[in-house]
Amino acid sequence: MSGKRKGLGRATVHDVAKLAGVSSITVSRYFKQPDIVSPVLRERISEAVRVLDYLPNHAAGGLASTRGRIVAMVIPNISGPIFANTIQSFSDELSRYGYQLLLASSYFSIEQEERAVRAFLGWSPAALVLTSQYHSEETERLVAKATMPIVETWDYEPARKPLQVGFSHGEVGRQAVEYLHGKGYQRIAFVQNSMVGDLSALDRRDGYIAAMASYGLNPWVFVPTQADPFEAGKQAVNSLLLRKEPAEAIIFANDNLAAGGMLAGQRAGMQFPRDCAIFGFGNYAFSEMLLPSLTTIRPPAKEIGEVAAMRILQALGEIPTDEPVQHLNLLECELIVRESA
Amino acid sequence: MSGKRKGLGRATVHDVAKLAGVSSITVSRYFKQPDIVSPVLRERISEAVRVLDYLPNHAAGGLASTRGRIVAMVIPNISGPIFANTIQSFSDELSRYGYQLLLASSYFSIEQEERAVRAFLGWSPAALVLTSQYHSEETERLVAKATMPIVETWDYEPARKPLQVGFSHGEVGRQAVEYLHGKGYQRIAFVQNSMVGDLSALDRRDGYIAAMASYGLNPWVFVPTQADPFEAGKQAVNSLLLRKEPAEAIIFANDNLAAGGMLAGQRAGMQFPRDCAIFGFGNYAFSEMLLPSLTTIRPPAKEIGEVAAMRILQALGEIPTDEPVQHLNLLECELIVRESA
DNA sequence: CTCGAAAATGTTACCGGTAACATTTGGCAA
DNA sequence: TTGCCAAATGTTACCGGTAACATTTTCGAG
Incomplete structure (x- = not known):
């Protein structure tokens, strides 16, 4: 009936703007930089958002602004005792800043990794995280060409170009x-x-x-x-x-x-x-x-996730870059002496 | 210099179309339904894609077509021995059909779950997966209003409306x-x-x-x-x-x-x-x-992930809906008798 | 009261695709 | 050769936001 193709029940910035009696961009600003919108309009917009039950569409926002809030990660596996802690801490740290985690597993196959990277780049993520320093040539090429921050985890070979967070x-x-x-x-x-x-x-x-x-x-x-x-x-x-x-x-x-x-x-x-x-x-x-x-x-699994997230957030300008702390990306393993040796 | 705002080194459908001497929509069709494009153009487009190193932008595609290829999942935790297998099998199954997994953890907090759901809905995912049947009122409301398939995992209480895959x-x-x-x-x-x-x-x-x-x-x-x-x-x-x-x-x-x-x-x-x-x-x-x-x-952790993925793929029309198998969503736990009891 | 800069808000175009509809091409029966 | 339908391809508009630039408002100094 309505003629709208989609949007069944989903309000847009424009709807909010109309109801609040402002322009769409003002609504956009209300979300991105509330401080530059006057209190009066803030109130009106806030009310309209509530009434219409508006949820911002991140896909559209990302498309328009070059900066999505998705971070993609390729990890050998999710189950298994090794990487889960890295994923967990990484995801937690990112979500604190409003970034979401897009995840795929490679099962230690560089072909699967390549496929995942390819798919991920299509989402123009804000950053891309890989595991280990070993990739297919094509992956290397894609990564070299990409413009977002790239981090390799679980390895530390400073000779390589991408930022690495891991251990030797x-x-x-x-x-x-x-x-x-x-x-x-x-x-x-x-x-x-x-x-x-x-x-x-x-x-x-x-x-x-x-x-x-x-x-x-x-x-x-x-x-x-x-x-x-x-x-x-x-x-x-x-x-x-x-x-x-x-x-x-x-x-x-x-x-x-x-x-x-x-x-x-x-x-x-x-x-x-x-x-x-x-x-x-x-x-x-x-x-x-x-x-x-x-x-x-x-292995410093949890720490890897935390530091990787931190480096990415710094690269994205979400948190200040520290004084030039060198080599904090090289993490330490801990020898745990128990009974068997 | 160039004047382009972004797209530094990233080709678009339009670039491909121009190089191949066709219209953009034909390039789009080349990816979605190759069989309706003539072999000659297919060849030309394929070549242009290769030359330009074109990667489709999924965010744009999703925006335009109402159907993203992201599936969002909120799970209590990623590390920990319980849910990892569900995530793993779920992700694997989906990636087989070109869907990517967007993941967040709730740590059993319905507030964190709600926040994640809210953020996820902004990506208009193709489907949304929650864990357990217990959510905040607001989450219930959001979910009820959403139009994509919703699945609750790790519980099975058929009295509730959303599709459930789990056990009692x-x-x-x-x-x-x-x-x-x-x-x-x-x-x-x-x-x-x-x-x-x-x-x-x-x-x-x-x-x-x-x-x-x-x-x-x-x-x-x-x-x-x-x-x-x-x-x-x-x-x-x-x-x-x-x-x-x-x-x-x-x-x-x-x-x-x-x-x-x-x-x-x-x-x-x-x-x-x-x-x-x-x-x-x-x-x-x-x-x-x-x-x-x-x-x-x-608990049938892996099976939950598989069945949930299957139900979603069916709901999305990716795989045929079986003959009306009822109650396959109620999975069985396995009693494992060992020495301690 | 006037003026000018800063703050607040608006207009326009475009991000990169695809739906819907329009048009052209091709193949074959008459 | 003509006519007609299906297949192949193109045109236009729009998805839902935001960048860039334009305009209006605010407000203190002179």
Whole structure:
């Protein structure tokens, strides 16, 4: 009847303006910079907004003003114990300033990541957040061409151009070796991640290898073939401990593997750390509840989200840029010593 | 210099159209319904898109066509073991059809939920997903007025109007009692969630109470004052077991509480389930790794995400509506019997 | 009381697409 | 060859805001 194509029950700035007896732009200003609208009109507009139940249309606003209030993030996965905290803190920080989070997961696939980035750029987000420094060439190209702030998280390689907020995975590998070597262990093995595509995990392995070499020890990397982390951990324990010269300590690429390995060993009658020291990565929720509780390294997941959000808000001019604090983007992992090593 | 306000390096349909020697709408059609564009033009447009590195602007498209490809979801939290799987499967399912996920968390606060809903509606999402059936009045009003499909997840109360995909929390409480009663336990206590605002958890408690009554047993609800679930669990165990007539079995509102309680009891020299049966909810990742492993109920987190996505895609006409399958939206929880009860 | 600058408000055009309707082209029966 | 309908393509206007510039109002100094 009405002839309007859409807007069934949805008021626009124009409707509000008409009812308040002002021009549309004044209504727009009422929302963006209330202080430059006179109190009288503010009151009239406020009333009209209430009466019409007006909700601003962000898509239209973003289109007209070059600055949407969406921030897009591509993360390997949402479930799983690793990234959830980063997403959470990132989203919370942003929402405080009225930005909304557009999210997609890549499952460590650079192709899926590329697809997500492509789709996201179509929303001209205010900023784009990626995970890790490893992307497809096409992603690199798209990102290089984009004009909004880009942040890479969970890695820190200052040689690269995009802003990075994370930590050095190589350093994590080194830290684990240092700790175990300090406790007198010599035959220290490393169990790699069964998750293909997690390139940063390989950096941790490389850090391990380098550190071992620096101590004059032989690196000993086990690559599980099982996909399931529990099974993979079991496989590793069987291979590394049931032999003439068993490993004295095992660094697992993550806590899941470590837990799987430890349980398998216990079922086979071993005791930890008596028979072998167990070292994880990630500090998953269950790690402190295992028996023995798991010695591990806590990545600064939550902090990454917070700092990334902060950097973005600064780049967008929402919060003042600090005095030139350098390298605050390089975050620290925390060594958590428990019973297993 | 150029005079263009934005579009620095970003091509539009119009640019593509000019280069391909067609009109803009033809380019638009090339993306939406390629089959109605002749092969010759398709080829020319495709080439122009490649040359200009054109990316469609979804905000503009959505504005013009009433149908954005964003789906908004408000969830209590992203981290935490509960909802991550729902988000993950939901997002995955949607992205398969080119929809993107806009996400916000409410932390079980209906005020925060309302704020998120308000912001989301401004993006005119293709659909809106909420968690639980409990919202503020204003949220109810906004939702009732909205025209896009709305889905409530993690609850199932068919009396309400919005489409619901979830399970009956009351039934979960009942199921736990049934199981424990079947094993001969009489003094069965229930430890409530310390997370205020999680109203669905109270439904589980009510289900417990009703079931106890139906068996002629006295309900026995403990309300922890500690916020930290581990501490709360500890508190509960102390209160329920260190007394003349201790509980024979304890149903905890979630696995975190159960784990905390069990560890505290073990530290105090108790053995489970010998001294008391322990029953959880959630089937968190660590539950099978506890000693004894935790008997619990697995909520259909992943399934909720999948089914919710499916219903939305059906409502949007992306996938065919099945033959009238009734009640597929009521999902089943799975009783997972392990060692602790 | 007049004038001028600052503050408040309005006008116009346009952001980048697409719906609705208009027009042209193509293919085939008569 | 003509005529007619369907397929292919184009024209125009508009989605709901806001930038840029234009105009009016306010108000204190002179």
